[in-house]
Amino acid sequence: xxxxxxxxxxxxxxxxxxxxxxxxxxxxxxxxxxxxxxxxxxxxxxxxxxxxxxxxxxxxxxxxxxxxxxxxxxxxxxxxxxxxxxxxxxxxxxxxxxxxxxxxxxxxxxxxxxxxxxxxxxxxxxxxxxxxxxxxxxxxxxxxxxxxxxxxxxxxxxxxxxxxxxxxxxxxxxxxxxxxxxxxxxxxxxxxxxxxxxxxxxxxxxxxxxxxxxxxxxxx
Amino acid sequence: xxxxxxxxxxxxxxxxxxxxxxxxxxxxxxxxxxxxxxxxxxxxxxxxxxxxxxxxxxxxxxxxxxxxxxxxxxxxxxxxxxxxxxxxxxxxxxxxxxxxxxxxxxxxxxxxxxxxxxxxxxxxxxxxxxxxxxxxxxxxxxxxxxxxxxxxxxxxxxxxxxxxxxxxxxxxxxxxxxxxxxxxxxxxxxxxxxxxxxxxxxxxxxxxxxxxxxxxxxxx
DNA sequence: TAAGCTATTGGCCGCGCGACCAATAAGGCT
DNA sequence: AGCCTTATTGGTCGCGCGGCCAATAGCTTA
Numbered sequence: 001x002x003x004x005x006x007x008x009x010x011x012x013x014x015x016x017x018x019x020x021x022x023x024x025x026x027x028x029x030x031x032x033x034x035x036x037x038x039x040x041x042x043x044x045x046x047x048x049x050x051x052x053x054x055x056x057x058x059x060x061x062x063x064x065x066x067x068x069x070x071x072x073x074x075x076x077x078x079x080x081x082x083x084x085x086x087x088x089x090x091x092x093x094x095x096x097x098x099x100x101x102x103x104x105x106x107x108x109x110x111x112x113x114x115x116x117x118x119x120x121x122x123x124x125x126x127x128x129x130x131x132x133x134x135x136x137x138x139x140x141x142x143x144x145x146x147x148x149x150x151x152x153x154x155x156x157x158x159x160x161x162x163x164x165x166x167x168x169x170x171x172x173x174x175x176x177x178x179x180x181x182x183x184x185x186x187x188x189x190x191x192x193x194x195x196x197x198x199x200x201x202x203x204x205x206x207x208x209x210x211x212x213x214x215x216x217x218x219x220x
Numbered sequence: 221x222x223x224x225x226x227x228x229x230x231x232x233x234x235x236x237x238x239x240x241x242x243x244x245x246x247x248x249x250x251x252x253x254x255x256x257x258x259x260x261x262x263x264x265x266x267x268x269x270x271x272x273x274x275x276x277x278x279x280x281x282x283x284x285x286x287x288x289x290x291x292x293x294x295x296x297x298x299x300x301x302x303x304x305x306x307x308x309x310x311x312x313x314x315x316x317x318x319x320x321x322x323x324x325x326x327x328x329x330x331x332x333x334x335x336x337x338x339x340x341x342x343x344x345x346x347x348x349x350x351x352x353x354x355x356x357x358x359x360x361x362x363x364x365x366x367x368x369x370x371x372x373x374x375x376x377x378x379x380x381x382x383x384x385x386x387x388x389x390x391x392x393x394x395x396x397x398x399x400x401x402x403x404x405x406x407x408x409x410x411x412x413x414x415x416x417x418x419x420x421x422x423x424x425x426x427x428x429x430x431x432x433x434x435x436x437x438x439x440x
Numbered sequence: 441t442a443a444g445c446t447a448t449t450g451g452c453c454g455c456g457c458g459a460c461c462a463a464t465a466a467g468g469c470t
Numbered sequence: 471a472g473c474c475t476t477a478t479t480g481g482t483c484g485c486g487c488g489g490c491c492a493a494t495a496g497c498t499t500a
Contacts, residue, residue, distance in 0.1 A: 011466045011477055033343060038457065049479055051460085060458065113343065115397075120340040122400045123253060123333065133401045140406070163409035170410060174394025177335075180342045181353045186360070189383035190390060200420070231447055231496045258487065269449055271490085280488065 018056050020046060025067035026074070030110050034117050034128075037064050065127040068118050072135045075111045076142065079103060085145040092150030093208065099146070100195055101211045103172055112176035140165045147202065157203030164201045171197045238276050240266060245287035246294070250330050254337050254348075257284050285347040288338050292355045295331045296362065299323060305365040312370030313428065319366070320415055321431045323392055332396035360385045367422065377423030384421045391417045 024045045043050040057063035122129040144165035150156035263270040277283035342349040364385035370376035
């Protein structure tokens, strides 16, 4: 990336440099795994010396925690933007349908891997642990808002939006448990599981959450 | 454990020593995590020099993989013994009920952590990866047999025992995703999730899988 | 009892890691 | 213009790791 052959130094404002470091670390964590975030690795990506990264993050665990938060937040905004959760013009069904479709596709495998990674690493890293719990609740809360707005619209039948949000996320996390260890025997039974579960949980008609407008297609 | 102050050597038959090493590694992996399995750590537990462990496992990854397999197999036998899956005397409902109860309790948190650990580590370790997939399918197959025998008994209504087994395991893995990052807000909505899901999946009456004989208690 | 096989030791190597620190130079200030 | 703050360098330290190997000593066999 940033070619640094000679000795020319680039001096940046502390805040800008800090953001740069977090962004690089987040990218590494998301793509290669959180344990690949090391002072030297991040420094290499930025074309600086490792001591500089250590200067901004005296304890590497803090960098890892911050990187995870940044990555998770970014991905949440890509999967379920906050603007879409309140009084969505297309309706809550549309929003939820999109979320499930995006989450199930292989395009967001990196996200599933990140969560698996973070939840395991939380076992050893207290700082990360705290951030992971916070993000888990944030994701649930955003789903909860979609559900709640669907209830207001009258399209969802659900007594406890928070409980439903938690359970739908658990179903998602369950199927995503296998991103690193996929087996062909398991894919078929799981393809529709989350969607079906969500439909039951929210009192929707069968296939109501099928992507696009395919609902009426294959069931004559 | 094995006190080794002086220089006395204990020479054992290769196979016995090998088993000893795997058992020690499995214990470490289950309790402290798979990444804590190192030549030195295992050697210390056995009161032996690290070179010896390296002699039996020239590549550490093979030891980790074997340790995981041993631990996972042992836990499966504790949670759902193979003998209980075929023509169970107490019936499939009883067997499944027991499995779900054991799996949900905090007594088997180590097992949940182990799975989380193994699934994440599979990302980097090919040998482990292969073992993890194999174990996942083994666990599913054992659950499938319980379901199939329940169908034979006529107590389960289920078109695809394998598919149901896979989905029930996914629901279990979903709720177990949070063993390292538990949050009080999430516990209540999740307590009955797996059980309820399994009841729907197998066409059982509501609360049919409640532990013990509490089924008829709170619903007059 | 003596010999031979081999399980076991003890020690070494290079690696990447986090962490520390004095020296240096970039860029805003007067 | 020169100064002065501080972002950045470049290097060092100790650690635990996996891997390797010659020497040693325990058990079995002849």
